[in-house]
Amino acid sequence: MPMEEDEELAMEIDALKRELEISLQKSNFLEKENQELKQELARFKSHLQSLKPHNNDRKSILWKKFHNSMDVAVAGTDSSPQSPPATDKWETTRTQKQSNWAVVKENQRMAAAAPTPAPPPPPPLPTKLLGGSKAVRRVPEVLELYRLVTKRDAQKENKATNGGFPAVAFTKNMIGEIENRSAYLSAIKSEVETHGEFVNRLIREVEAAAPRDIAEVERFVKWLDGELASLVDERAVLKHFPRWPEGKADALREAAFSYKDLKSLEAEVCSFRENPKEETNAMLKRAQALQDRLEQSVSNVERTREFNCNKYNKFQIPCQWMLDSGLPAQMKLSSLRLVKECMRRITKELQLNETPQTENLFLQGVRFAYRVHQYAGGFDSEAIVAFEGMKQVGLLLSQRK
Known part of the structure; x- marks a missing residue:
């Protein structure tokens, strides 16, 4: 009997150790994800800041047009070749004021209705990247299920044997998820180390790209996407290469996809x-x-x-x-x-x-x-x-x- 109790105690200690290891790995993983999200947020903020000067330029242009139209209207009124008769002087002045006010209201309406250019839509993410995002989103659900199962086990201390099987099975599932995620991160790290020359070649091609027409843009984007499709996760790999011309690559894709959609509709x-x-x-x-x-x-x-x-x-x-x-x-x-x-x-x-x-x-x-x-x-x-x-x-x- 003492030996059996020792074995059960040892098994429980091993299970607790495994759970502790899983919790630590989960904590490290969440910290990494948090850092990545902070970087993404900083990048979006910088993008918004870059759009503000353009919006201000648009507003200043609209105000200049408004004031120019006012000056033209006033100049046209002042330079009339003939003076109205004395009997109609008050009526003429009232008509001129009404016409000037109509010009002002029309210009205000046009300035208010002028649309502000919206930022271009981001290009669609590759299929492999979408698959990786789905795998990441499944992790919180697993964590909730883990808490639910452990809570039930705590309420059934007198049935340690029966309550142990789901916990063990769940532990295996957690280990499998972590192993899959580790394999995914290992594959990205491996590609960053082994595909350096490949990515640098693509960087040179994108930087030197100067297509003559939109058809050539389409062909270049098709070739580029075909090359990047060989990577496990395009975004995850390319972010390790600071020289990657992300702005130009996104602009090329945006132009190609916009033209393709319009031609398809036509x-x-x-x-x-x-x-x-x-x-x-x-x-x-x-x-x-x-x-x-x-x-x-x-x-x-x-x-x-x-x-x-x-x-x-x-x-x-x-x-x-x-x-x-x-x-x-x-x-x-x-x-x-x-x-x-x-x-x-x-x-x-x-x-x-x-x-x-x-x-x-x-x-x-x-x-x-x-x-x-x-x-x-x-x-x-x-x-x-x-x-x-x-x-x-x-x-x-x-x-x-």
Whole structure:
């Protein structure tokens, strides 16, 4: 009996030692994570500080425009060639004051409505990095379960044998988690030591990159992501290389992804086709939804264009595709595909059916045609023919009623 008690005591001591080791490792791990989070927070703060001067420049430009417009308005009033008659002097003065005040209110409204460029969205993280983040987020849940199990075991001291199995099993799970995390950190450390020349080569390539057009930017980003995909965790490895041009790499990715998204949307709009099996109202809603997305995407490009062009020029990244004569103009013209398909379909529907619903359908078609016409700056020859056909059939039905 004494020997069995000694063995049980020894087993309990060993279990407590293992739990103590796990707690120490967990504490060290949390301290490291805390340091990393502090570094990330400091980096975000510095990024916000760098954006403030740009915002102040925008405000100063807007105020200068406001004061210049005021000066022009006053100068125009003072330099009138003819003096009003004496009988109308009071009326003329009142009219001038009202017009000046209208100018002031309009400039104030424009200054208040001027959008402030938003910071560019961060590029999507690699798949392996997302996988590592999920593994890290599972740790607090394990800790909560550990506390729950140990609390239950403390309440069942008279059943040490039965209560010991879950604790042992849980200890094994904790050890497995720590071993996996240790293997992950070891792999990162190993790559930092063995892939130094590889990363330095990528650093030189990114620093020297000067693409001539956006298509070359796309090809370079695709190649760069393919090279970095060989790393266990891109962010964790690259942060050990202070020379890594993170700003330029992120700007290249941002430009490539923005252009790719716009081209994908443009292709979706250009491939819009009438489906005879689809109801006319459903087709019209589908076209309007595409038009909403197109207008929103182009608006986002125009709203952030000045800020992004300044950033891209700093890193020798072409931004001609963002100008009014570039991709935005192409996307506006592509919306003609939507309205032509809709007008043709509505014309067929009006010719086949003469019901109270057709009048509403004709009204929707006219509104959508006007919307696209104003947005694209006009119609091409095919759109004009489609519009005339819809107009004639719609007006003829209205005259019959």
